């Protein structure tokens with residue numbers, strides 16, 4: 052059929068992208084069995100670019116991010132294959148002291164749930180200042196000054212007065228800003244934002260997304276934005292990686308994916324968005340349920356729910372086929388899907 | 395859609411203030427959280443009224459008042475003409491039958507130690523005259539079938555179901571007493587995108603089948619638009635704008651509604667560079683200490699002196715076709731505008 056995409060697609064340049072994940076495999080050994088959470092994820096991001104990782108809960112988005120950051124729970128987690136290259140160096144082969152240095156200064160992360168990610172017993176200013184003291188050996192008073200600057204930068208009103216307040220004294224949106232302040236404290240080259248606005252109101256979401264875009268513009272960071280919100284993705288992504296059952300099932304520049312999805316799952320997601328002109332009609336719904344990682348379906352993991360399924364889908368795992376230099380789809384029948392267009 | 399709408403629920407000047415106390419042994423009241431602060435609206439038979447607004451604006455408190463799970467500070471809630479806030483004992487119990495609720499979180503709202511049959515059938519225990527004891531199991535199985543679950547799974551426990559299926563269990567339970575009104579508080583928010591559509595379709599199908607009236611609370615404005623006939627926008631305990639779905643989404647007149655709609659990301663990247671956004675700064679003020687006059691004035695870009703002095707009433711003003719609580723209400727299409 053088509054040749055298999057061996058190199059990453061997306062923002063990668065000839066010399067390799069800033070951060071590249073290649074064929075990553077992660078599993079969890081649980082009492083109920085081995086959960087294959089990540090089954091060959093390949094994606095990359097370059098300076099100044101935004102890669103959106105789109106997928107439903109349990110599809111392996113956060114586990115991939117935690118593995119990049121080197122904060123995966125091991126055990127029960129186990130990395131069973133793949134590479135994570137930052138500036139060409141495989142992080143998985145680095146000793147812990149070198150990884151610790153990259154964490155925060157090279158790559159940093161904003162978590163979905165700021166309340167549980169921040170330490171409840173320390174003032175927020177102290178927690179931000181700690182980044183400078185730990186990584187840079189900055190003096191107590193300088194670090195504190197920098198913390199106030201950062202709180203200002205992420206627009207915490209009256210930052211100077213609030214530097215000694217505790218996390219629970221801030222609203223959800225402000226806590227998320229504080230998380231962002233900590234994440235950008237050391238000027239990282241790549242920022243991973245894991246569902247940074249999922250728990251927030253749309254008004255606050257708009258503030259936070261605006262802030263992230265501004266910070267990215269100022270410092271030319273590469274941004275990996277993990278989300279399940281098709282609106283947010285359409286708004287900010289340059290490239291998209293769609294995950295399903297621990298794999299990337301489609302990769303594409305943002306306009307291509309929304310105009311013309313190449314995988315039945317991405318197509319189904321786009322079609323299930325409520326549309327004004329279809330009000331009063333049934334919503335399109337992908338039938339069935341997301342896969343159980345303990346008993347992944349054979350062949351293509353999406354086959355029990357797929358309207359394009361043929362016999363070989365049940366037996367043959369589709370590789371990530373190359374569609375063009377920037378696009379790939381893990382569907383045996385991607386041509387048909389593309390030909391059908393999006394609604 | 396249909397001829398003169400018949401009101402099944404009439405809410406008038408509803409107020410709920412929670413006392414704000416200080417001291418542990420000798421509590422003294424130092425103020426009040428004005429969770430619901432003068433809300434009036436009607437719900438018609440068979441219609442869906444969407445309810446939107448930021449976290450903490452009073453949506454869930456309003457829902458609890460309508461179900462008489464909380465006593466209001468003042469105001470009335472008439473269900474088929476009778477005030478549920480004044481009802482007691484047997485009458486209250488009978489009236490409650492008619493208003494059921496489907497909750498947000500399918501993971502915590504179901505008792506993990508009860509079987510699906512017990513959960514769905516529990517309303518029959520409380521209202522034992524509805525279905526005779528011998529017929530209950532069959533009735534529960536019918537309900538499971540109605541919501542698209544396998545009736546043979548009646549003896550399973552909630553953890554054996556997915557999020558979407560648990561939400562169906564909650565819906566089946568809500569239907570048990572054949573209510574005329576169901577209040578859905580964020581019924582699809584906790585669900586995955588692909589499952590949301592399934593549950594939304596189910597809710598619409600059941601509405602048509604049983605002529606249910608819904609109050610549909612959700613923070614996803616496109617979901618609300620899809621299902622609602624009319625939409626009420628809440629801010630700090632008050633309804634600030636109320637209208638048919640097109641009136642609210644295409645001709646919003648209240649600055650808060652305009653900001654809310656304009657903050658919703660459009661799931662289409664075409665033309666995103668040109669899109670204009672109204673980004674509200676800060677968080678809503680505390681409901682314990684709302685601003686004078688118009689509650690929204692501290693975040694409003696159109697605020698004038700009068701806004702601090704005089705509370706704008708929820709009414710139809712010149713040049714607009716639906717009620718809005720703004721002195722300077724003026725229609726503006728923020729969704730389709732470039």
Ligand SMILES: Nc1ncnc2c1ncn2[C@@H]1O[C@H](COP(=O)(O)OP(=O)(O)OP(=O)(O)O)[C@@H](O)[C@H]1O
Nearest residue numbers: 412427428429448449450451452453454455456681
């Ligand atoms: N039992 C209570 N005692 C004191 N304050 C309360 C109580 N219940 C609710 N409140 C307060 O009333 C206000 C409205 O709360 P409510 O739960 O109705 O908000 P909501 O609009 O449902 O928000 P969300 O979108 O987060 O669910 C909030 O400030 C809340 O903290």
Ligand SMILES: Nc1ncnc2c1ncn2[C@@H]1O[C@H](COP(=O)(O)OP(=O)(O)O)[C@@H](O)[C@H]1O
Nearest residue numbers: 079088107108109110111112113114124127344
């Ligand atoms: N510490 C852990 N122990 C066992 N299983 C885990 C652990 N962390 C994640 N998982 C499982 O890995 C899968 C992928 O999770 P995750 O990456 O968090 O998904 P998401 O795409 O929602 O971010 C899920 O099935 C999850 O239950």
Ligand code: SF4
Nearest residue numbers: 351357359364382383
């Ligand atoms: S490989 Fe087959 S089952 Fe999988 S998405 Fe493509 S058509 Fe569907």
Ligand code: SF4
Nearest residue numbers: 688691694701720721
């Ligand atoms: S009444 Fe004044 S402050 Fe309130 S929304 Fe209208 S213009 Fe803004």
Ligand SMILES: [Mg+2]
Nearest residue numbers: 112113114245
């Ligand atoms: Mg996650």
Ligand SMILES: [Mg+2]
Nearest residue numbers: 453454455579
């Ligand atoms: Mg609520």
